[in-house]
Each structure stands twice: as structure tokens, then as C-alpha cells.
Amino acid sequence: MRWRYLVTLAFFGLTFFAISAKLFYWQVIRAADLSAMGRAQYGNQITITPQRGEIVAADNFPLATNRLSYLVYANPHEIKDIDSTASELSPLLTMDVASISAILHANTDKYWVAITSGVHYDKKQDIENMNIPGIGFEESYTRFYPEASMAAQLLGFVGQDDLGNPKGYSGLEGFYDRQLKGRFGTAVEVKDAMGRPVLSKINDDSGAQDGRSLTLTIDRPIQFLVEQKLKDGIEKFGAASGLVAVMDPKTGNILAMASFPSYDPRDYAKYDDSLYKNPFISNTYEPGSTMKPLIMATAFNENLLTPDSTCPICSEPVKVDDYDIHTWNNEYFPNISMKDVIRHSDNTGMVYVSKVLGEDRLITALNKFGIGSMTGIDLQGEAAVPLRNSWLPIDVATASFGQGISVTPIELLDAFSSLANDGKRMKPHVVSKITTPDGQTISIQPEVLDQPLSPQSAKVMTEILVYTVDKGEASFARLKGYRIAGKTGTASIPVSGHYDPTQTIASFIGYAPADDPKFAMLVIINKPTSSIYGAETAAPVFFDISRDLLTYYGIAPTGDQ
């Protein structure tokens, strides 16, 4: 009797264990798969793609928004004649007949094959009207740029990540990608046995969220104006490239930023990768004479010199270490005053200033002006070349007139703007406001980065810069009746350990009106061929733009000067 009891017990025990194991397998190990299969039986799971946030200019007009577009796909099993289908689609999709035909022939065993994406609504309608069997469409949103390539390098572009999802690269699209992209969601559309939709609560819980929108400080008319004038300038002076940025020195708001050559963000893949980066924040160069006012103002700020102090070493080239430092035109002015050192852009005078300042004060000043460090502008791709660790006397001397030291254009514009803002250096920024999909706004406030100068020193230097514009080398291009502070720059380009004597980076930096600046602007003309000097190339572009900006702001001339 006992063995029968044990066999029965073992039988039921093993059966119970087997059932438990199977239940564990289905309910724990395969739970997710079964759940998915169950959902598939009673409904469709749909991935909800968020709409990318818009990027709008200060006047709320979008510079980058989204538009309806379609992915065109085919079911090769339903296509009767592949070649005639390819011929019909070719003109509407602007694709070769051979390309479409090759896609279809290579996938005859499949039920779904993508032909092309980004097809405009009008073309989709045309194709739909042709009633071609086996051709279908998937709706989506793609980036649309109403102002075409305006501010392309500032905006960046939208490509794809490793999973094929939209991802922003470079500029604003790159820097604010997490804000702009939103969040993907999934929803289940529940259906009954007849395939009819059933009212379901699950639809409300997709988790999808559209991206946040950015409102820029960019003033669209100014951006448009700057791009037109810069293009004209590059063409007129036969230059290789050019850059301009306009900034409000009191807030750090970037009002316009343009560079050419540029690219079209709609067809970014057709352009060379090197054009994607924004040279105004990514390229470094030796700023040349545009640096002089910063060093001179520091000497005033330290009470070491005044505008009327004279230079005792400026009657001939100055010897520093084994080098002779000349003026740009080999003209020398014995006992030249400091204000005329700036007016004549006298290198020997600046060497004297650097000697009076000394290495420590000069380096401290450069740091306070933000030279050698990134400004923190809200754009992807900003670069900076740190200041050298050890300084020789020749390095101190050349840094005073902007050679042997590298800056990005944004670094220089930001530093120079402190002269127009009572000595305070602001953090440059492009976005003024972030708006969430539910309408909440996050404002970005102006931020003071440092105060390299006292208001008094900034004012003194402003007067010298107005004097320089009115009486200096670029005075022929100045706007009569306006007090504009500015300085030319003609920087040599270092090539293989020496400076190229035939090519320069010509620039002009300044602000207006000098007494209550509305804008600060840096114009860079790279390798001009009609003249190598900033006074003859960048300065006319600067004043041409300034004239229109002053009119735009409704600022009247203050008298005929």
C-alpha cells in the first residue's frame, strides 16, 4: 500500500511542479511578449512622434518650423508593372526612373519598401490622384525654413541619430536639442472583434510631448540687412569669406549673426561639412589692431596713462628681444599722444603701453575681458584658445596690438562691447525665451560676466574711438552727423611659422550711437583682394550697415561733424 501512496504523491508532486514551472515561464519570463501579443490582438500600438519645437525670431516669425511631409512607400506585391510605375513616379519625386526601379526590383519579396521621404503635400496629392496601385504614404513633419538659408549657421540643422530619430546638430538646433525634440509616446487604439474602434482611456496616456519653442534675440530685419550687406561686401572686395555680428552691448542680446559662404539647412547633406560650423564662434584668428583699445583702456583704468600722455619710444621701430617692431605703414610720430596712438593705430605706441602695464596687469586685463576663454554663448560649437602659460617680452609686446594672440570673433565683440556698457561685459546670448507646449515661458535674463573697466575709463576710450572714426584712416567712410566709436583692424595671417605678407583678415569693430549705444558690431572680411586694409574693406561695410541700423532705430543725426 505504501509504495502506491508514494507513487501517487510523486506523480501529483511532479505534476504540480511542472504546472508551476510552466506558469512561471508564461507569467514571468514571457510576460512582456504575451502582453504585447494580447495588445496586438485587441488594438494597434502607435508610436506618437512629437513635433519639434519652433525657432522664432524676436518678432515671433519662425526661422525654423515644421511642415507636413510624406514618406512614399510601395508594396511590390501589388505593383503590376514595376518599370511603368517607376516612370510615372519619377517626375513627381524628382528621382531617376532607374533609382525607383532598382528599389522596387530589389525588394519584390517584401510587402513594404520606402521609396523616398520629405515629399511635399502638393506632390503627394498629385501622386494620389494618379491612383497607382501599391503606392502609399506615411505622414510626418519635417523642418521648414520660411526664410530659406537665413542665419543657417546660427540655427544649425536637423539630421538623424543612430536610431533614425530627428536630432539637432550645430548652432541652436544642437545646443537646445533636448528642449526642441520633445518626447516620443506610444498609444493603443483599441478595436472590437469587427475591427471597429472602441472608446478607450489608454489613448490619453501616450506620454508624448511636443518640443519646446525658442524665441530668439535675433532681429529678423537686421539679420536680413546684415546678410545682404555682407554678401555685397565680400563680392565687392573679392574676399574669400566674411562675418558680421550685431549685439546689444547692454544686454548681450545677439541681434544678428551672419557669415558667408554658408549652406542651405534644407539640403545640408549636399554641402561640405566645414560649412556647418559657425565661424563667428568656432574660428580663431589674430585680431590685430581691434585689440588696441582694450589694452589702452586698461592702462587708463589703472591710472598709468591718460589720453594726452606721450610715447617716448615712438620715433623709430622698437626693439624687443631680437625683433624690431614697426608701425603698419612705417611712419613714426615722436612723442605721439595715446589718443593718437589709437587714431594712427601705432604699434610702437602700443608696445610702450604694454611696457607701462607690465606682464601681470596685461594678463589680468585679458582675463577680465574674457580673452582666452569661451563666452558661454548658447550655441553649439563655441571654441577658445587659452592664453599661453609663459610669456616672453615679445609676446607681451605683440599681444598689445593683437598679434600672437588668438580669439574668436564673438570673444572680441563681447570684450569690446564692455566699452559701450560702462565697462561691464555681458554674456552674449541668442535665446531670450523658451516656451513649453502648454504655454509656460522661461525667460533668459541678461548676465554680467565681469567688469574689466570703470565707467569713466570706458567713457574716455569711447571718446578716443569717436575721434579715431572722425579723424583716422577710415574717416572717409564715416556717417556724418553721428557719433560712432570704432577701430579698424588688419591682422596678418600666420602661415608655417611666419606671417603671409599678401593676405590679411580685415576688420572693423565699433558701436553707435557712442553716447547711448544701441548696437555693437564686428565686421570681418577674410582675405580681401581689392585692398588688404580693414579701413578700405571692413569699415565701409560697417558704416553701410550702421547707416541702415540707425535709420531702423529712428536715431537722428546729432549735428554735422
Add this chain to the structure above:
Amino acid sequence: MTSLMIGLILILSLVRISVSTMLTTGGISLSEVNTQIQSYQRENAILREEIYSLASLTSLSEKAEKDGFVESKTAALVISSGSNTVALGQ
């Protein structure tokens, strides 16, 4: 007691059938409304694109140029100060 239970079961069954029917028809209505919303959204998106394209400075300047407008090289500025309006040219 038994007839009461059968009655209750019948009533609950009828309630269930009617609720299910309502849900099904509600689902169809919701689906129709969703389709209509999508259609309006599509229409709005197309119109918005058209408006932005027509209102862009790039498009306006091209049209202005085509119509013969040229940039004035002598900027004129009109300033209103109190009751005096002054026109300046340079």
C-alpha cells in the same frame, strides 16, 4: 430566491450589453472626430506654410525687386518730437 437571482443576472447582462454598445458607437464617433481634427490640423499646417512662405523677407524682397523697387542710398528719417515733425535727409 432563484428567480430573483436570474432576474438580477438578466438585468446586469442587459446593462452590460447596452454599455458595450454605447462604448462601441462612442469609439466610432471618437474616431470620426479624431479624423476631422487631423484633417483640420493638416489644413492649418498647409496654410501656415503658405503664409510663412509669402510673408518671409526673402520672398518680399524678391517680389519688390521684381516690381522695380530699389534700395534708397540716401536715407531719409522722419522724426516726430511733440507737435513738430521734422524730415531729414542725408
